[in-house]
Amino acid sequence: MARGMRKGLTSYGDQEFSLFLRKVFIKAMGYSDDALERPIVGITNTYSDFNPCHGNVPDLIEAAKRGVMLAGGMPMVFPTITIHESFAYPTSMFLRNLMAMDTEEMIRTQPMDSVIVIGGCDKTLPAQIMAAASANLPAIVLPVGPMVVGHHRGEVLGACTDCRRMWGGHRAGDIDGDEIEIINARLAPSVGTCMVMGTASTMACITEAMGLSLPYTAAVPATHAERRRLAEATGRRAAEMAVSDTPRPSALITEDSIHNALVILQSIGGSTNGVVHLAAIAGRAGIKFDLEMLDKVGRDVPVLVNLKPSGQHYMEHFHHAGGLPRLMRELRDLLRLNAPVVGGGTIGDVIERAEEVPNQDVIRPRDKPLKAQGAIAVLRGNLAPRGAVIKQSAASKELMVHTGRAVVFDSVQDMTERVDSPDLDVKADDVLVLRNAGPKGAPGMPEAGYLPIPKKLARAGVKDMVRMSDARMSGTAFGTIVLHITPESAVGGPLALVKNGDMIRLDVPNRSVELLVDAAELERRAKVLPAAKAGPKRGYAKLFQDTVLQADQGCDFDFLIEDPRAT
Numbered sequence: 001m002a003r004g005m006r007k008g009l010t011s012y013g014d015q016e017f018s019l020f021l022r023k024v025f026i027k028a029m030g031y032s033d034d035a036l037e038r039p040i041v042g043i044t045n046t047y048s049d050f051n052p053c054h055g056n057v058p059d060l061i062e063a064a065k066r067g068v069m070l071a072g073g074m075p076m077v078f079p080t081i082t083i084h085e086s087f088a089y090p091t092s093m094f095l096r097n098l099m100a101m102d103t104e105e106m107i108r109t110q111p112m113d114s115v116i117v118i119g120g121c122d123k124t125l126p127a128q129i130m131a132a133a134s135a136n137l138p139a140i141v142l143p144v145g146p147m148v149v150g151h152h153r154g155e156v157l158g159a160c161t162d163c164r165r166m167w168g169g170h171r172a173g174d175i176d177g178d179e180i181e182i183i184n185a186r187l188a189p190s191v192g193t194c195m196v197m198g199t200a201s202t203m204a205c206i207t208e209a210m211g212l213s214l215p216y217t218a219a220v221p222a223t224h225a226e227r228r229r230l231a232e233a234t235g236r237r238a239a240e241m242a243v244s245d246t247p248r249p250s251a252l253i254t255e256d257s258i259h260n261a262l263v264i265l266q267s268i269g270g271s272t273n274g275v276v277h278l279a280a281i282a283g284r285a286g287i288k289f290d291l292e293m294l295d296k297v298g299r300d301v302p303v304l305v306n307l308k309p310s311g312q313h314y315m316e317h318f319h320h321a322g323g324l325p326r327l328m329r330e331l332r333d334l335l336r337l338n339a340p341v342v343g344g345g346t347i348g349d350v351i352e353r354a355e356e357v358p359n360q361d362v363i364r365p366r367d368k369p370l371k372a373q374g375a376i377a378v379l380r381g382n383l384a385p386r387g388a389v390i391k392q393s394a395a396s397k398e399l400m401v402h403t404g405r406a407v408v409f410d411s412v413q414d415m416t417e418r419v420d421s422p423d424l425d426v427k428a429d430d431v432l433v434l435r436n437a438g439p440k441g442a443p444g445m446p447e448a449g450y451l452p453i454p455k456k457l458a459r460a461g462v463k464d465m466v467r468m469s470d471a472r473m474s475g476t477a478f479g480t481i482v483l484h485i486t487p488e489s490a491v492g493g494p495l496a497l498v499k500n501g502d503m504i505r506l507d508v509p510n511r512s513v514e515l516l517v518d519a520a521e522l523e524r525r526a527k528v529l530p531a532a533k534a535g536p537k538r539g540y541a542k543l544f545q546d547t548v549l550q551a552d553q554g555c556d557f558d559f560l561i562e563d564p565r566a567t
Contacts, residue, residue, distance in 0.1 A: 004040050004074075007111040022111075038074035039242035041235070042112035044103065044128065046082035046119055053084060053121035053200065054144055055191025056222045063228040064116055064142065067235020073242050075235065080106055085122045085199075085447070085474070093276075093472065094444025096123040097548070097557050098540060103131035112137070113242035116234055120144030120193040120222075125203040126277035129212060133249045133284035134560065138241040140342050141213040142234045143204040145222035146315035147192030152183055159188040160476040161196040161308040164450070172458040192222025195315045196308040198475035202270040203277060208324045209264040210257040211341030212249075215350050219319035237343055247342060253285040256336035260347060262294055263334050266301040266374025267327065269310030269393045271475020272483050275376060276445075280554030283561035291378045291387045291552055295511065297334075298374030303393045304330055304364045309478040310393040311370050313362045321362035325354035330366055379482060381514040382522070383468075383494050383504065386486040386552050392508055394478040396464045400508040402480075403516070404431040404466055408500050411436045412448045412471075420455040428457055431466045431504045435495045438470035438488025439548045439555045443541070449473035449483045466506055468513070470495055470551075482506065482513055484551040490532065491550075497525045 002008070005026070009018035023036060043064055047057040065075040081099040083092045107115050115135075117128035120143050132139035150157040157166075166183050169175040175183070193200035204218040214233055220226045241247070258278065265274050275294060282289040304327060307313050328335060329351050337348030364370055375393040380386075392400065407430045409415035415434055418424055426432075432451045439445045449471035453462055467481045470488035487493035494515060498504070503516040515522070535545040547557040554561075 003113055004038065005036050005111055007113070008109065035074055038072060039113045039239060040111055041068045041073045041075050041238045041242050042107065042110065042115040043075055043077045044115070044117045044119070045077050045079045046124055048082045048084070050087045051082045051084040051121060052188070052191055053193045054082060054119070056144055056227070057118055059228060060118055060142060060144065060231040063231035064118070064235035064238070067232035068239045070232075071236040071239035073239030076110075076112060078106055078110060083121065083123050083127070090442060091444040091446035092123045093446065093555065094544065096127045097544070097555075097560070099124065099127035100130040101560075103128055104134045107131060107135040107137055113245070114138040114140070114238045116140055116142055116238045118142045118144065120200050120204070122199045122203070122273070125200070125207060126280060129207065129281050130284045130556070133253055133281060136248050136250050138245060138248050139212075140234055140238050140241065141207050141217075142231055143207060143213060143217050145192050145220050145224070145227045146195040146201055147188055147190045148221050148223060148316055149195055149314050150186040150189040152186045156314070157183070157187050158195045158308060158314045160194050160198065160474065161478065163187050164477055168453070168458065168463075171452065171455055190223050194476055195221075196476050197269050197271070197305065197310065197315070199271040199273040201315050202265065202268065202274045202475050205264055205268050205270065205324055206261045206274055206278065209260045209328070209347075211252050211339055211347060214343050215325050215353070216319070216323045219315050219323040221316045221319065247340060250285065252340060252342060253281060253287070254339065255287055256339040258282050258287055258289070259297070260335050260339055262297045263301050263331055264324070264327070266298045266376060267303060267331055268305040269303045269307060269370070269375045272376055272389050272391050273472055273475055275389055276472070276484065276551055276555055278554075279552065280556040283554050283556055289554065294376065295378035298376055301331065301334060301374045302366065302369030303371035303373075303375055304366070304369055306362050306364060306370050309476060310375060317362045320357070321360040322355045322357045325350050326357065327363050329354045330363065377508055377511060379508070379511050379513040381512045383498075383513045383515045384485045385494065386550065388482050388485040388513055390480070390482050390508060391473075395480040395508070399464060399466055399480040399506070401506065402429075402431075402466050403503060403505045404429050406431050406433050406498050406500060406502045406504050408433045408435070408498055409451075412442065412446065415448070415451060419452055422456060424454055424456070425500075426454050426457065428462045428465055431468060431506070433495070433498055433504070434467070434469035434471060435489035435498070436470075438490055439550060440545055441470065441488055441490030443544060443548075445470075445472050445551065445555060447472050447474045449481055450477040450479065451481075468504070480506075486550045486552045488550065492526070492529065494522070496529055497522050
């Protein structure tokens with residue numbers, strides 16, 4: 001099998017000339033023959049001025065390169081698409097699959113014997129893991145790490161749970177314009193991903209739990225020296241993998257590792273976005289992902305990590321408490337301990353080496369959980385035949401069983417224009433409903449599921465109310481919010497049939513979400529639904545609209561989920 005510079009030679013009809021020409025051009029960069037004979041480790045560069053979460057990527061690349069060279073390998077850095085949640089229009093989820101395709105093809109097309117993928121902000125890690133699963137080249141993941149906490153008037157702050165809390169206070173009139181601007185500069189005091197258990201932290205924890213990154217890489221802050229040492233260690237391991245040609249993602253992304261990921265997702269108070277991403281990763285590996293399995297795990301696994309938005313602390317505190325290995329020790333009887341890890345050995349071996357930190361309240365013992373059940377519950381009913389999810393660990397206990405009148409918004413734009421209108425007919429016990437915000441309807445399934453409390457209710461002191469949509473929600477958000485209603489309204493799902501004034505019943509303990517309208521009336525409404533709007537005519541938008549799957553299938557493209565190992 002061809003390795004290093006001899007791998008994947010360009011088609012000129014003369015392989016020796018192809019290698020000769022390749023070496024001609026790479027020597028223009030100053031490489032020696034000795035360097036070019038080494039095993040090649042590719043390193044993705046996802047740095048961008050538009051991605052402050054990845055602000056430490058240049059430092060991590062240098063540390064990883066050092067590790068590769070110390071182990072006798074040749075590092076080769078290459079750029080890929082990078083995505084930041086706050087800078088991507090219409091939403092970062094719209095671009096996740098594009099990044100996955102870009103990363104996969106760059107791994108396939110360029111000569112490398114192993115690859116380090118560096119990512120963090122929300123959709124980058126899942127995109128890179130999807131790509132690695134499909135390319136099936138020895139791969140190791142290096143998360144960028146969370147930012148450190150901020151402070152304001154003696155209070156610890158963290159993006160972006162406290163972004164939402166403070167902005168809610170501003171909308172309610174409790175924080176004036178001058179103070180909110182001061183707070184704005186203190187919520188994100190360093191580079192790195194959100195320091196709460198949002199989607200970025202959730203995916204970093206899931207990545208480590210699946211054995212795709214080295215131990216402790218999920219929680220070490222982005223600015224700490226230890227993050228650079230982990231990058232160096234990642235580089236060393238990648239060089240070893242380049243020589244041994246193992247392990248490949250196909251050996252690491254298995255039913256056992258997906259199970260372990262679900263256990264960790266539930267126990268950390270993880271983001272609902274993690275459900276969509278795990279489904280997509282499983283699909284790339286040819287593994288069936290079942291929402292019922294997620295719910296079953298959640299009934300058995302308590303929330304043990306005391307982090308916002310479900311608890312009180314932040315990711316740097318999780319790190320100092322022993323990080324993911326210490327958490328997994330609490331859950332060892334629920335994990336598949338023989339699942340292999342990229343650094344060698346098994347998850348069981350990682351747990352045995354976990355640090356014991358006394359007198360900490362971040363990782364709770366099993367007999368004193370933060371929440372008795374896992375973070376996420378799966379709901380079904382006539383409003384969500386293929387399922388919906390709720391982050392019950394961050395919801396209001398008094399709203400977990402609730403019946404209310406529907407107040408319907410037909411789109412994100414409609415919600416934006418009307419939610420704060422003084423004329424909006426809405427009460428605190430109503431159910432806010434947003435539709436046409438799913439994968440095809442928005443497009444891209446934006447994080448619009450965190451419908452704002454109407455301003456007139458917020459100013460009356462209302463902090464939470466039941467909200468439902470076919471959209472997503474940031475993992476940093478909180479509230480009694482039903483998400484990912486499937487099938488979405490844009491493809492004729494039942495959400496399209498809801499009218500203002502209909503009664504909706506939410507029953508989380510019984511895992512039910514029901515539109516209290518009889519079947520005959522719903523059938524009549526379905527017959528008079530307006531025809532779907534014409535989709536985009538060209539480009540990536542057309543590809544997305546024509547091939548994106550629903551939330552329960554991970555919102556991947558239908559032509560990408562076939563098992564790559566079958567080809």
